[in-house]
Amino acid sequence: MIVTVIGLIRFGFSLLFGVVISVLLSGIKSTRKNKFIISFICIYFLFVQFVSWWILGLDLTSKLYPLIIHLPMIVILSLYFKCPWHISAISVLTGYLCCQVPRWIGFLAGAAFDSKIADHVFYIITVFLAYYLLKRYVVKSVRQLMIKSPKSCLLLGGVPLFYYIFDYVTAIYTNVLYSGAEWAVQFMPSTISVFYFVFVILYYIETQKQADFQRERDMLDTQLRQAKTELESLRQIQQYGVAYRHDMRHHLALLQGLASKGLIDEIKEYLKTAQSDMDAITPMRFCENETVNLIISSFAAKAKQWEITLTVDVKLPNLLTFTDTELCSLLSNALENAIHACQNIADISKRYIKLRMYSKNSKLCIDIRNSYQTEPVFHQGLPVSNEQGHGYGTKSMAHIVEKHGGIYQFSIKDGLFIFQATA
Template identity: 85%
Template sequence: MMVTVIGLIRFGFSLIFGVMVSVLLAGIESTRKNMFIISFLCAFFLFIQFISWWTLGLDLTAKLYPLIIHLPMIVILSIYYKCPWHISAISVLTAYLCCQVPRWIGFLAGAALGSKIADHAFYVGAVFLAYFILEKYVVGSIRQLMVKSPKSCLLLGGVPLFYYIFDYVTTIYTDVLYNGAEWAVQFMPSTISVFYFVFVILYYIETQKQADFQRERDMLNTQFRQAQIELESLRKVHQNAAAYRHDMRHHLALLQGLASKGLTNEIKEYLQTAKSDMDSITPIRYCENETVNLIISSFASKAKQSEIILTVDVKLPDLLPFSDTELCSLLSNALENAIHACKNIEYKNKRYIKLRMYSKNNKLCIDIRNSYQTQPIFHQGLPVSKEQGHGYGTKSMAHIVEKHGGVYQFSFKDGLFVFQATV
């Protein structure tokens, strides 16, 4: 009689443990309302379990357990708590799997002490310990894998699912495992081996993706830092030009001295030198925005060195919805890609870039078109490069535009490569 009572107590603790672990894995918040409902569910399931045991017996109750406990629990998590069905199902299956360790501890204690009561008592104690360890150290990691993607969640649930089916088929609905059937003995080790290697392969693929992502992020950060350096360099050039204009009175004094001596040729030579110096350091003013002027002036010089015709039509206000660094990175990458595409064209008269920027309805509009020698390849809407270290510029441009809620497009039109963006 005592063994039966303790067995029923064990059965009840097993039920409560399974419900609580299922709730933990499903990510149900520990609010007062939720805890009340979960307590009610535990009491309700205990009542159903007791009625089933009283009327149908323990053996039949164990066989009906999937219908009277597990399936209703999945439905409640899915419908009432709005958990995705796969997360609900895998939470319940994993909770069932978690009962295996307390069961094993109880079995060892019972076998060592030669007592069924010891088996039940140690199982109940192990349930409390298992719940503490799961809540504190395990559930958080499992939750992250479950919500990461449906694929990772289903992969994670593979072992609990096969164990659930295996346990019911071989120990509850039949006794083939206890009879030593070879296929039953080999089934779970084989299943675990298969899932182990599948997990290793998928984990490796995911690690490679993370490494590629980290590499791209590092490259983008490098580009942002380079944009800051380039922008600072352009500002220094602008400051030098301002200082040169400030020193104009000294040049005029020197010219006046040469004129008083009638040294006309020396005056012409000095004026020519001064003009060249000022042209080399004075940015052309394209619009009211200082940063845009500096960037376009810099790339206008680069285009001139590569004998590329750069046409600029820019009408912008002083303030734009970008930081100077982002604006520098966006325009620098776009113009650098355009120059890179043009400079290898054999005929110089076919090397040209058309830049148009304007503001419309409080939106910044960018349109850059350039000729090209080799048509680039597109991947997921972005042009990609086979050259080592290239191809990150367009990703940086797309990231900046998307960050500010804008839209962009890379395309071909009338034999030109076109980049358009509205932010």
């Protein structure tokens, strides 16, 4: 009688342990309401388990466990707590797998003391210890792997799934495992070995993808910082222009002194130098937006240096939804790529860039077309480059446009490379 009572208590603790571990792995928030619901679920399952044991017996209840406990638990996690179905299923399967260690320790204790009571008691004690260790050291790591991607989640659930099937087929629905059948004894070690190596391979691939993603993200962050630095430099040049114009009275005084002495050649030379200095630091004006003026002025000078014809048609208001840094990164990358594509064309007359920008319905519209020497190669809609350190500019441009809920397109038409965006 005592053995039966302790066995039922063990059966109850096993249920509670599996439910709680499943809840932890599924990532349900520990709110007061959720704790109440989970407590109610545990009481309900204990009641169902007890009624099934009372009517059908312990052996048949164990065989019906997938239908009366495990499947309903998956449904509750998925429908009520809104967990993805694969995470719900794998959480329940993993909770079942976690019961194996207490079961094994209870078995060892029962064999050592030659007592079924010892088996049950040590099982119950180990359940508490396992819960503490799993919650403190294991659950968080497993949870992170499960939510990383559906692929890693399903891979992680492979061993619990195969163990679940194996345990029910060989130990609960049949007695194959305890009969000493060689295939049954070797099945789980073989399965674990296979999943170990598959997991290592796929985890390495996933790690490499994450490393590549992080590297690209770092490059994009670097480009934004460079854009900010370049914008500050352009603004500094603008300030030099303001200061230069402020000092114009000094230049005029000097010219008046030279004129009074009749030094015409010196006046001409001074005016030539002053004009060159003014051109170098005075941004051209293309529209009302000062940031766009500064950026286009800078690249107009670069285009002139490479003997590239830059045609500009810009009609923009002073205020745009883009930050100055985003504008600088977007335009700088686009114009720099255009100049890079044109500068190697042997025929100077064929080096040209056409820039058109305007605002429509509070959205920024960009159309940049340029000639090129080598036809670009596209991958997933973006032009790619084999040159070291190149290829991140277009990704940065796409990221900025998408950030503002816009659309973009890179294309080739009539011998021109075209970038169009609306955001």
